[in-house]
Amino acid sequence: MTAVPATEPAPLLRVRDLHVTYGVRAGAIPAVRGVDFDLAVGETLGLAGESGCGKSSLAGALLRLLPRGAQVTGSVLLDGEDVLAMRPGRLRAVRWTELAIVFQGALHTLNPVQRIGRQMGEAIRLHSPAVRGAQVSARVGELLELVGLPARRAQDYPHQLSGGQRQRVLIGLALACEPRLLIADEPTTALDVMVQAQVLRLLEDLQQRLGLAVVFITHDLSTLATVCKRIAVMYAGRIVEEGPSHEVFEAPAHPYTRALAAAFPVIGDPAFRMAPSGLPGDPPDPRELPSGCPFRPRCPAAVAVCSSTAVELWPAGPRRQAACVHVPGSGVAV
Amino acid sequence: MSARFVTAKVLGSLATLAFVVAFNFFLFRVVEGDPVASLFRGRNLSQSQRAELTRQFGLDGSTGEQFVRYVGQTAQLNLGRTYSNNQPVASEIWHKAGPTVALVGISTLLSTIFGVMLGIAAGWRRRTKTDYAVTSFTMATYAMPEFWLGMLLLTGLAVGLGWFPVGGIVDPNSDATGLAKLADQAKHMFLPGLTLTLAYLGEYALVMRSSLLETMREDYLVLARAKGLRDIVVRNRHAVPNALLPVVTLIAINFGFVLSGAIAVEAIFSWPGLGLATYDALQGPDLPMLQGLFLVFSGAVIAANLFADLLYGYLDPRVRTA
Amino acid sequence: MSTVAVSARQITWQRRRRAAAEAWREYRRHTPGMVGLAILAIAVAVALAAPLLADSAGLHAVNTAANPAWANPSKFGPLGTDHLGRSVMTQFIWGSRISLLVGLAATVLAMVVGAVVGIAAGFLGGWIEAVLMRVTEWFLVIPFLPLAIVLAAVLGPSIQNIIFVIGITSWPAPARLIRAQVLTLKERLYVDRSRALGASDWHLMTRHVLPNVSGLIIANTTLTVPVAILSETTLSFLGLGDPSRASWGKMLQESFQAGALTQQAWWYYVPPGIGILLVVLAFTLCGQALEEVLDPRLRDRRA
Numbered sequence: 001m002t003a004v005p006a007t008e009p010a011p012l013l014r015v016r017d018l019h020v021t022y023g024v025r026a027g028a029i030p031a032v033r034g035v036d037f038d039l040a041v042g043e044t045l046g047l048a049g050e051s052g053c054g055k056s057s058l059a060g061a062l063l064r065l066l067p068r069g070a071q072v073t074g075s076v077l078l079d080g081e082d083v084l085a086m087r088p089g090r091l092r093a094v095r096w097t098e099l100a101i102v103f104q105g106a107l108h109t110l111n112p113v114q115r116i117g118r119q120m121g122e123a124i125r126l127h128s129p130a131v132r133g134a135q136v137s138a139r140v141g142e143l144l145e146l147v148g149l150p151a152r153r154a155q156d157y158p159h160q161l162s163g164g165q166r167q168r169v170l171i172g173l174a175l176a177c178e179p180r181l182l183i184a185d186e187p188t189t190a191l192d193v194m195v196q197a198q199v200l201r202l203l204e205d206l207q208q209r210l211g212l213a214v215v216f217i218t219h220d221l222s223t224l225a226t227v228c229k230r231i232a233v234m235y236a237g238r239i240v241e242e243g244p245s246h247e248v249f250e251a252p253a254h255p256y257t258r259a260l261a262a263a264f265p266v267i268g269d270p271a272f273r274m275a276p277s278g279l280p281g282d283p284p285d286p287r288e289l290p291s292g293c294p295f296r297p298r299c300p301a302a303v304a305v306c307s308s309t310a311v312e313l314w315p316a317g318p319r320r321q322a323a324c325v326h327v328p329g330s331g332v333a334v
Numbered sequence: 335m336s337a338r339f340v341t342a343k344v345l346g347s348l349a350t351l352a353f354v355v356a357f358n359f360f361l362f363r364v365v366e367g368d369p370v371a372s373l374f375r376g377r378n379l380s381q382s383q384r385a386e387l388t389r390q391f392g393l394d395g396s397t398g399e400q401f402v403r404y405v406g407q408t409a410q411l412n413l414g415r416t417y418s419n420n421q422p423v424a425s426e427i428w429h430k431a432g433p434t435v436a437l438v439g440i441s442t443l444l445s446t447i448f449g450v451m452l453g454i455a456a457g458w459r460r461r462t463k464t465d466y467a468v469t470s471f472t473m474a475t476y477a478m479p480e481f482w483l484g485m486l487l488l489t490g491l492a493v494g495l496g497w498f499p500v501g502g503i504v505d506p507n508s509d510a511t512g513l514a515k516l517a518d519q520a521k522h523m524f525l526p527g528l529t530l531t532l533a534y535l536g537e538y539a540l541v542m543r544s545s546l547l548e549t550m551r552e553d554y555l556v557l558a559r560a561k562g563l564r565d566i567v568v569r570n571r572h573a574v575p576n577a578l579l580p581v582v583t584l585i586a587i588n589f590g591f592v593l594s595g596a597i598a599v600e601a602i603f604s605w606p607g608l609g610l611a612t613y614d615a616l617q618g619p620d621l622p623m624l625q626g627l628f629l630v631f632s633g634a635v636i637a638a639n640l641f642a643d644l645l646y647g648y649l650d651p652r653v654r655t656a
Numbered sequence: 657m658s659t660v661a662v663s664a665r666q667i668t669w670q671r672r673r674r675a676a677a678e679a680w681r682e683y684r685r686h687t688p689g690m691v692g693l694a695i696l697a698i699a700v701a702v703a704l705a706a707p708l709l710a711d712s713a714g715l716h717a718v719n720t721a722a723n724p725a726w727a728n729p730s731k732f733g734p735l736g737t738d739h740l741g742r743s744v745m746t747q748f749i750w751g752s753r754i755s756l757l758v759g760l761a762a763t764v765l766a767m768v769v770g771a772v773v774g775i776a777a778g779f780l781g782g783w784i785e786a787v788l789m790r791v792t793e794w795f796l797v798i799p800f801l802p803l804a805i806v807l808a809a810v811l812g813p814s815i816q817n818i819i820f821v822i823g824i825t826s827w828p829a830p831a832r833l834i835r836a837q838v839l840t841l842k843e844r845l846y847v848d849r850s851r852a853l854g855a856s857d858w859h860l861m862t863r864h865v866l867p868n869v870s871g872l873i874i875a876n877t878t879l880t881v882p883v884a885i886l887s888e889t890t891l892s893f894l895g896l897g898d899p900s901r902a903s904w905g906k907m908l909q910e911s912f913q914a915g916a917l918t919q920q921a922w923w924y925y926v927p928p929g930i931g932i933l934l935v936v937l938a939f940t941l942c943g944q945a946l947e948e949v950l951d952p953r954l955r956d957r958r959a
Contacts, residue, residue, distance in 0.1 A: 065560055095562035109553040111572050113579075113651060123561045157651045173557075353794050361810055477882070477936035479889045482908060482929040489917050500918070594801030598893055602912065612805065616895055619809040631802040639797055 010080060012181055012213050013039040013062075013099075018074035020057045020066065020237075029286050031057040033237035034074075039213050041180065046224030046245060047217045048260060049234035052283045055217045058234075059185045063095055078181070097127050100174040102184040105167035105191075110158040116169055117154025120144075123176040143172040147202060164195035171202065181213045188223065200227055221260045225249040233257045236284050236294040239313065243320030253322035255301045293325070305332060339647055347640040354632045358625050359404045413629065414622035418615070423626035427608065431630075433503055434607030437523060438596055441530035446585060448531070449538025450578070456539065457546035457577075458569055468543070472536030480533035481598035487525050488602060498525050501604030526603040533595055534588055541584050545577040552576070579650055586642030590635040682949045689945020695938035699931075703752040729923050736923040738907075739914035747902045748927050754903035755932065758819055759885035765823030766884070767877050770830035775869065777831070778838025779861050789835070795828040801890065808896040815898040822887045830876050837869050871950040878943035882936035889932055904928035 020032035032054040039045050049055050060066040062076055064083065076083040078098055086094065103109045111119055120143060121136045131139070141151030147168040158166060167187055174182055184203065188196040204227055207214050216228050224231050224245055231248045233241040233256065241254040252258040281298040290296055292307040299306070305325055313321040315329035325332040407413070413423040456468035475483070492498045499505065503522050510518055549555070550573060558568045600609030608627060615623040647653050683689055702709065727737040735744035777788040804821050811817040841864075891897055892905025893912070911917075911925040 060556075063560055065556055092562040092564065095560055097562070101557075101560050103553060103557055106553065109557060111554040111558070111576070113575055113649070114572075122558075122563075126562055159652050350794055350797050354798065358806075361806060473937060473940060474933070477933045477940065478929060479886055479893070479905075479908070479932060481890070481893060482925070482932070485908070485912065485917060485925055486929070489920055489922060493918055493920055590797075590799035594799055594890075597801060597805075598890055601894075602917075612802075613894060616805065616809060621809070624806055624809055628802045628806045631799050632797075635799045636797055 009040070011038040012041045012043075012079060013037075013215075014075075014077040015062070016075045016077070018058065018061060018076065019072070020054065020061050021071045022069055024069075024071075027287065031237055031286060032061065033286075035234075035237075035239055037232055037239065037242070039181070039215065042211045042213055043230070044207060044214045044216065044228040046228035046231040047215055047234060048219060048221045048224055048231060050219055050260075050283050052286075053234045054237040054286075055234050056185060059101065059183050059215070059217055062183060063099060063101065064091060065101075093127075096123055096174075096179060097177045098179055099181045099183065100177070100179040102167075102170050102174045102182060102187050104186045104189055105163055105170050107159065107166075109170060110166065112158055114157075115154065116156050116158065116161070120154070120169070120173050120176055123173060127177045139176070143176055144169070146175065146206070147172040163191050164199060167191060167195075167199050168202065171199075171206070175206070175210070178210075179212075181215075182207075183215045183217070185217045186219070187216075189218065189220075196223070203227065219260075221249060221257070233260065236289060237286060238294075238323070240295070240311075240324070241316075241320075241322040242313065243317065243322075247317070247320060253316040253320065253327055254295075254324045255299045255326075256295050257322075259298075259300075293323070301326060339653075340644065343640055343643050343647075347636050350636050351633060354629060354636075355405060355408055356401075358629055359401055362621060362625060408629070413626040416615075416623045417618055417620040418623070423622050426611065426623065427626055427630055430606060430608050430611045432607070433605055434593075434596060434600070434609060437526055437530065437600070437605060437607060438592055440523070441527050441534070442585065442589065442592055444527070444531045445533075445535040446538055446581070449535040450542045450581060452535070452539040453542025453581075454546060454569070454574060454577075457543035457550070458573075460543075460547060465543075468539055472540045475532055475536040476540075479598075480529060480595045481602050483533060484526065484529040484599045484602040487529055492525060498522075503606050522603075523605075526599050526605050529599050529603075530592060530595060534592055537588065538581060538584065542577060542581055545580045546573060549573045549577040575649075579646065582642055582646050582649065586639045589638040590631075593631055593634060679949050683945055686945040686948065688941045689949075692938040692941030692945065695934055696942065699752060699756065699935050699938070702749060703756050706749050706753055709749050726919060726921055728921070735927055736921070738910065738921075738924050739916070744907075744924055744927065747907055748904070748931065751902045751904045751907055751928060752931060752935075754815070754898070754901050755885055755888060755905070755935070758815065758822065758888040758903070759881045759935075761819045762822035762826065762884040762888070763877055763881045765819065766826035766880060767830055767873060769823070770827040771834055771866075771869070771873055773827065773831040774834025775838055775861055775865055778835040779842065779865055785835075788831075792828045792831050795825065796832070800825050800887070804887065804891060805894065805896065808891060813896050813898055815901065818888060818891060818897060821891070822884050826880060826884060826887075830873070830880065833876060834869055834872060837872050838865055841865055841868055875943060875946045875950055878939055878946055882939040882943075885932065885936055885939075904931055 015035060015037050018032055018035045019030065022029045022031060035054075035058060037045065047055050047058070057066065057070075061070075061072045062083065064072065066072065072084060074084065078094065081094075083091065083094070110116070117137065117140045120140045124131060124136050124139055137154070140154050144151050144153055149165060149168055149172070153161070153165070153169075158169075161169065171187070187203065188199050191199060200223060203214070203216075206212065207227075214228070216224060218224060221231070221233075226245075228245050231241075231243065231245045232239045233248070233254065235256050241248060241252065241257045243253075248257060249261055252261055284290065284294055284297070290307070292305075292309050293299070293302075293311045296302045296306045301324075303325070309325055309332055311323040311325065313323050314327050314331070316322040316324075316327040324330070411424050413427070415421060416423055416426060452468045456465040459465060488500060492500045499522050501522075504510075504515065504518050505522075508518065555568055555572055558572045559565075563571075596607065597609040597612045599605070600607050601613040604610065608630065611623070612627050614620075615627065726739060727733075727741075729736045733743050733745050735748060738744055738747070773788050773792065777785040777792075804825055807821045807824070808817060811821070888897070888903065889905035889908065892903050893909045895909060897903055897906050897909075899906075905928075907928040908925055911921070916922075916924045
């Protein structure tokens with residue numbers, strides 16, 4: 001008698017057919033064109049792609065934080081509840097307590113005229129109104145120390161901190177209401193390499209200690225390889241490859257992923273110095289996508305069928321998918 | 335706020351004031367020629383009388399000596415005597431300052447408050463009817479001379495409908511005192527006050543609106559919303575305090591314009607303040623009076639700028655902790 | 657293969673002409689800007705055609721049975737008469753000349769001085785910049801009207817003096833803006849490259865810096881003219897304008913002093929005010945349109 005596989009618990013986050021479009025008239029821009037993915041409790045997912053591929057729009061859409069002119073369709077099930085269908089009151093209650101965002105720590109991500117401590121305390125006070133003054137300060141201090149900053153930094157203004165310190169504050173702020181899911185939107189992009197490594201280590205550490213589910217958004221594929229369990233690669237508003245991070249990074253199935261992986265130099269590798277890298281051409285205009293596969297104009301492996309086949313994610317191995325005709329599971333004759 | 339910041343600002347203001355005093359002196363000395371002759375033209379003066387008058391007016395001695403004497407006198411608040419009625423300029427100004435302070439003060443307060451409110455309403459919901467209405471209103475009031483607006487209000491509401499008095503600060507026929515007198519003065523101040531308020535309200539609305547629009551693009555608003563705050567709270571607690579900063583500077587900049595506008599507006603409404611005094615002094619021209627008024631107006635604006643600088647430093651931590 | 661010798665200068669002018677044509681095309685799409693331009697065209701036409709539209713003899717006092725004093729528009733002419741029996745319409749048409757002339761001339765003066773100061777201060781730096789900026793700051797803090805009043809009172813009422821006074825009090829604002837722009841331009845590489853080739857300061861300032869700030873200057877001019885016009889109006893109202901010429905501000909002064917307010921002779925003081933309002937509005941609309949055309953960052957995102 002074959003064992004019946006235990007049913008997996010429902011994922012913490014389930015995104016289905018997510019579309020994000022800016023504008024209504026003829027000039028409407030489809031930034032996200034049908035994205036599906038799941039995220040289990042405590043699981044880490046990396047989302048990679050060039051700027052303009054739609055990853056930041058995707059992140060904003062999950063909590064309905066996009067500007068007024070943006071239309072979001074599909075479903076975003078957070079613990080079974082559709083965020084896109086929530087009433088405003090429920091949405092506000094869910095924000096930060098269930099799902100929090102770690103923004104890129106640019107100078108104006110934090111309110112320049114308020115002290116750090118007050119901005120962190122604001123989140124705590126909002127969702128736990130019973131907590132009083134001194135307790136809030138204590139909690140803020142804890143959060144700062146959790147991210148490796150001395151508690152007295154709560155008195156500082158954002159411009160008095162370095163980029164790396166600001167990023168840590170944003171991480172601490174995101175954890176203020178103990179969410180189970182964290183979206184990190186390019187948290188290390190603006191930092192220099194040494195600080196990047198520190199912040200990444202901090203994120204890894206916190207993720208493991210607190211059992212957080214994390215969606216890590218970046219354009220740097222190599223950082224995802226170590227931090228995340230799974231990677232999804234986005235191009236022109238869609239996911240074009242998905243799978244376990246090491247496999248995706250070391251043996252990419254999609255030509256775009258291959259190019260992304262090669263775009264970051266490996267110091268000391270002589271083969272790299274000789275081989276040309278970097279992707280020719282520019283990301284496509286979402287309003288005028290080429291027929292068939294949107295990557296075709298820049299793809300070194302493009303063939304005739306690429307312009308006529310509507311590519312979708314096909315199996316490329318156990319628990320791997322890629323949207324390329326060359327993948328064995330595509331069933332397309334190349 | 336660091337003492338160094340404050341000291342630097344105060345010293346800067348004093349330097350500007352010093353420039354004004356020097357400018358006042360040289361401007362009039364350069365053009366005056368012989369003021370004694372022009373004052374007493376048509377009257378025969380003996381040589382000794384002329385010498386005596388020259389000494390009295392402080393016009394003897396070299397330019398350098400005159401300048402030093404002038405600075406000394408100014409420091410002691412001796413601003414000379416008016417041509418028109420030979421009264422000390424300083425005391426004339428002192429007595430007429432009150433009505434202007436009241437008029438300009440209240441107008442500035444009201445135009446700031448209402449202007450900011452309108453600007454927030456227009457900016458937070460741009461491209462709606464509110465936005466277009468506010469912007470159109472602003473452009474219209476900006477484009478017209480403020481005293482012309484006063485003329486329209488005067489004919490319409492005072493002469494035409496008789497709701498308000500046509501001029502002055504109190505009813506000359508009444509001898510009311512205390513609260514009744516205050517009410518009478520308020521009634522007289524309504525139209526000139528309304529004129530000045532409407533004239534400058536638009537600019538505050540416009541600056542607040544564009545400042546708010548700039549602020550609305552900032553990332554910290556997205557963060558605030560992501561935390562779960564209500565839209566109104568995000569606006570009032572995060573957007574508005576940041577957007578208000580340019581408005582503070584504007585109040586100082588505008589102060590000079592409001593004072594200037596008050597000159598013609600006071601003339602229209604016969605409001606007995608420094609503006610009307612300037613208008614009257616121009617009929618002469620009563621040069622000592624004009625000099626004194628220029629000094630007072632400039633001093634007031636310099637002080638307003640200093641205040642706004644310090645206030646801005648208090649409100650924006652980036653400036654004072656630099 | 658034919659070789660056409662095209663000089664560098666020709667290429668520059670071709671490029672400039674193309675840029676101007678492109679700018680005009682962009683401007684045409686801006687409705688408020690076109691409205692402003694239309695109003696200005698009418699105003700300038702009226703001002704230029706004044707001798708044809710109204711007999712200038714009507715500007716002098718004529719209180720006769722044919723021209724009674726205080727006649728309202730139903731009894732006389734399109735705009736009635738004033739306290740001296742003169743046609744208000746004639747004054748209005750002729751007055752447009754002075755208001756526009758002073759506004760434009762004073763602005764040109766302010767712009768020229770402001771540009772020279774701004775470019776010199778921004779480009780040359782050092783103590784020149786420090787001195788020029790101190791002077792600019794001083795002018796900016798002093799309230800405009802009291803300064804203009806003392807200057808005008810001392811210099812005497814005439815059209816040249818008014819132009820001078822307004823110009824001399826208006827140059828600091830553009831000077832500051834231009835200097836800021838010049839400072840950013842200085843950072844750009846081509847200035848350094850030019851200098852490495854041995855270009856002199858004068859060459860750099862006139863050939864490189866000036867063309868690049870000209871857009872800013874033009875936009876700023878269009879926004880400064882209305883301020884100059886309003887200043888002329890106020891100065892004329894206070895009695896500091898040229899007494900021998902009609903201007904809209906002078907109409908307001910005379911109507912006020914003749915008691916038109918209590919007489920409710922609205923036809924005397926309402927038209928000049930409306931004239932000023934329309935002209936100022938027109939310049940402001942054009943100025944805003946120009947700003948958006950010349951600086952793409954200001955264009956509203958049509959999302």
